[in-house]
Amino acid sequence: xxxxxxxxxxxxxxxxxxxxxxxxxxxxxxxxxxxxxxxxxxxxxxxxxxxxxxxxxxxxxxxxxxxxxxxxxxxxxxxxxxxxxxxxxxxxxxxxxxxxxxxxxxxxxxxxxxxxxxxxxxxxxxxxxxxxxxxxxxxxxxxxxxxxxxxxxxxxxxxxxxxxxxxxxxxxxxxxxxxxxxxxxxxxxxxxxxxxxxxxxxxxxxxxxxxxxxxxxxxxxxxxxxxxxxxxxxxxxxxxxxxxxxxxxxxxxxxxxxxxxxxxxxxxxxxxx
Amino acid sequence: xxxxxxxxxxxxxxxxxxxxxxxxxxxxxxxxxxxxxxxxxxxxxxxxxxxxxxxxxxxxxxxxxxxxxxxxxxxxxxxxxxxxxxxxxxxxxxxxxxxxxxxxxxxxxxxxxxxxxxxxxxxxxxxxxxxxxxxxxxxxxxxxxxxxxxxxxxxxxxxxxxxxxxxxxxxxxxxxxxxxxxxxxxxxxxxxxxxxxxxxxxxxxxxxxxxxxxxxxxxxxxxxxxxxxxxxxxxxxxxxxxxxxx
Numbered sequence: 001x002x003x004x005x006x007x008x009x010x011x012x013x014x015x016x017x018x019x020x021x022x023x024x025x026x027x028x029x030x031x032x033x034x035x036x037x038x039x040x041x042x043x044x045x046x047x048x049x050x051x052x053x054x055x056x057x058x059x060x061x062x063x064x065x066x067x068x069x070x071x072x073x074x075x076x077x078x079x080x081x082x083x084x085x086x087x088x089x090x091x092x093x094x095x096x097x098x099x100x101x102x103x104x105x106x107x108x109x110x111x112x113x114x115x116x117x118x119x120x121x122x123x124x125x126x127x128x129x130x131x132x133x134x135x136x137x138x139x140x141x142x143x144x145x146x147x148x149x150x151x152x153x154x155x156x157x158x159x160x161x162x163x164x165x166x167x168x169x170x171x172x173x174x175x176x177x178x179x180x181x182x183x184x185x186x187x188x189x190x191x192x193x194x195x196x197x198x199x200x201x202x203x204x205x206x207x208x209x210x211x212x213x214x215x216x217x218x219x220x221x222x223x224x225x226x227x228x229x230x231x232x233x234x235x236x237x238x239x240x241x242x243x244x245x246x247x248x249x250x251x252x253x254x255x256x257x258x259x260x261x262x263x264x265x266x267x268x269x270x271x272x273x
Numbered sequence: 274x275x276x277x278x279x280x281x282x283x284x285x286x287x288x289x290x291x292x293x294x295x296x297x298x299x300x301x302x303x304x305x306x307x308x309x310x311x312x313x314x315x316x317x318x319x320x321x322x323x324x325x326x327x328x329x330x331x332x333x334x335x336x337x338x339x340x341x342x343x344x345x346x347x348x349x350x351x352x353x354x355x356x357x358x359x360x361x362x363x364x365x366x367x368x369x370x371x372x373x374x375x376x377x378x379x380x381x382x383x384x385x386x387x388x389x390x391x392x393x394x395x396x397x398x399x400x401x402x403x404x405x406x407x408x409x410x411x412x413x414x415x416x417x418x419x420x421x422x423x424x425x426x427x428x429x430x431x432x433x434x435x436x437x438x439x440x441x442x443x444x445x446x447x448x449x450x451x452x453x454x455x456x457x458x459x460x461x462x463x464x465x466x467x468x469x470x471x472x473x474x475x476x477x478x479x480x481x482x483x484x485x486x487x488x489x490x491x492x493x494x495x496x497x498x499x500x501x502x503x504x505x506x507x508x509x510x511x512x513x514x515x516x517x518x519x
Contacts, residue, residue, distance in 0.1 A: 046507065145513065146513065149507070159511075160507050160511035160512070161505075161507050162505040162506065162507040162508075171437075171440040171441050171444075171473070172440065172441075172444040174441070174469070174473060175440075175441045175442065175444045175445050175466075175469050175473075176444065176445070176448075178468070178469040178472050178473065179445060179465045179468070179469055183505060183506065196448075200444045200448065203444075203447070204443065204444040204447065
């Protein structure tokens with residue numbers, strides 16, 4: 001029974017040390033920093049040869065746009081991509097984690113990943129955290145069983161659909177889809193409809209904006225069209241560029257090219273198993 | 274003024290133990306969105322005929338589009354009883370206007386202004402009329418289409434919608450509306466919006482009326498339903514990739 005003041009490292013689990021201080025601060029009116037949300041429009045649709053995913057590129061922190069050109073279409077497998085809406089950290093982390101799990105599964109089975117595998121891994125994780133992992137995802141891909149498109153909600157429920165939208169701009173995008181979608185679209189028609197739906201989100205929803213990203217997945221082939229459309233260019237660009245104020249003088253210019261530290265040996269030994 | 278006295282009376286009274294509230298706090302029987310556009314000859318307005326009691330579809334033949342005077346058409350979403358009260362106020366307004374018998378009649382802009390004042394004043398007394406109103410009309414060749422919300426926000430535009438219509442119908446209208454739509458094109462555009470609302474609004478019903486107002490007068494159509502499509506392959510067989518899953 002020692003009353004020593006030795007600091008034992010925490011064994012893990014949640015540390016409640018700061019809770020009283022946070023409570024006191026919030027009573028005094030000091031708000032905690034808000035999450036970086038993606039406040040988004042993400043869409044997916046099934047066309048005759050596969051799946052097309054689309055997303056806008058604005059990331060918001062409350063009322064501020066913190067990233068004008070972020071990437072919301074995440075890689076899961078060579079034949080599966082996933083768009084994410086909600087808290088940016090959650091969508092990144094959960095898609096990265098499931099992507100690694102799929103890679104390990106591919107090594108284990110020696111086969112191409114299936115979309116339902118990614119779906120089950122994601123929904124298990126999200127349900128486990130009872131909605132606290134705020135990630136709303138549109139998962140799409142083409143595997144041996146055909147093209148698939150699913151939506152996954154933060155609490156872990158999923159839907160299998162021919163066309164799907166998520167995020168704050170989902171109603172504006174869904175209005176476009178519901179009025180114009182039909183089965184058996186060609187690749188160009190599908191891309192045009194996805195772009196229309198994302199633009200509808202960009203121009204009618206304040207949480208979405210900037211550019212349109214598109215990803216087309218077909219059997220054995222995928223095309224990631226980053227910034228496929230830029231409907232919000234900077235209108236007035238100063239032709240003179242940036243100029244320093246008169247007080248700043250350039251005294252010395254020295255450019256040091258960075259040398260590569262690692263030498264890549266062609267045809268070296270493979271890693272040991 | 275009488276409201277303030279009531280609440281203080283209730284407090285001082287020895288008999289009543291509960292302060293009676295005579296203000297609107299929640300809507301009870303509600304109508305869902307109304308969508309309206311300007312077209313070549315006047316205004317086209319569409320609304321479905323459902324009166325929902327919370328999540329129950331209680332009344333299936335509620336007419337939410339009504340003519341007002343000679344030149345205007347009023348559509349309302351929100352509390353149905355408040356809408357009926359507004360119709361009574363407007364009746365009185367039009368009656369008094371007719372009694373002047375001077376050849377002038379209240380146009381849509383005037384009725385819109387009157388409604389804005391009514392809604393805003395009620396909101397200031399913390400006793401709102403729980404409606405979003407759309408007022409459209411044509412007078413002397415001038416088309417007019419405006420909206421008033423329950424807190425008194427009012428504006429005028431080429432296409433307006435209330436409730437869910439703002440999120441689902443206005444993006445379509447912003448994309449596809451243009452000046453001088455013909456009657457057939459206007460009806461097709463409204464039907465497109467109403468179909469999306471039918472698919473995606475839980476309180477919508479598939480029984481709607483379309484009303485048109487032109488210089489000649491008001492015509493409200495008979496109720497009819499829209500055709501819907503449910504034959505997508507993903508709906509027929511959602512578990513094609515993994516039998517037995519959900």
